[in-house]
Amino acid sequence: MSDPRHRLAQFNLGLLKAPLSDPSMEGFTSRIEPINVLAESAPGFVWRLIEEGKEDATGLRPFGEAHLVNYSVWEDVESLWDFTYRTDHLDLLRERRHWFDRMEGPSLVLWWIPSDSIPSVEEAGRRLDLLREHGPTPEAFTLRTHFPPPSTS
Numbered sequence: 001m002s003d004p005r006h007r008l009a010q011f012n013l014g015l016l017k018a019p020l021s022d023p024s025m026e027g028f029t030s031r032i033e034p035i036n037v038l039a040e041s042a043p044g045f046v047w048r049l050i051e052e053g054k055e056d057a058t059g060l061r062p063f064g065e066a067h068l069v070n071y072s073v074w075e076d077v078e079s080l081w082d083f084t085y086r087t088d089h090l091d092l093l094r095e096r097r098h099w100f101d102r103m104e105g106p107s108l109v110l111w112w113i114p115s116d117s118i119p120s121v122e123e124a125g126r127r128l129d130l131l132r133e134h135g136p137t138p139e140a141f142t143l144r145t146h147f148p149p150p151s152t153s
Helices: 023-041 077-085 089-098 121-134
Strands: 006-016 045-048 067-074 108-114
Touching: 006 077, 006 121, 023 045, 023 089, 067 077, 067 121, 077 089, 108 121
Parallel strands: none
Antiparallel strands: 006 067, 006 108, 045 067
16 A cells, blocks of 8 residues: 555665677567566656666666666555566566576565655665565565555554
């Protein structure tokens, strides 16, 4: 359920099997724009990371050249879940092993943010580290094990 005081931050890392320019990645790269358009039109979508002067964040590599970042903000867990599993995005998830290697530990983290803020990519990385170190907590969790927005009372 949506809480106007909080938004859901979503961050994940993908470990590329090959550079995006490699022909083996075409099945992924050809879908980036349509999936971004789909996300932006999805109910509950708020924001996504985009490299300055570009259409997406595929050129940003703050965690190493082999790591692709995906960072977005949603109104609530349900909106993100619906986009992830009830749209064409699901096809990409099912095929991700063609383009991405499995990483040690979680590669996706969620956390609640004040509705008027967007944390840095570095903060997103810290949240992923927190999830890897402590498992799901109210400060860093997953779609499978999630927590309600913090109480402000």
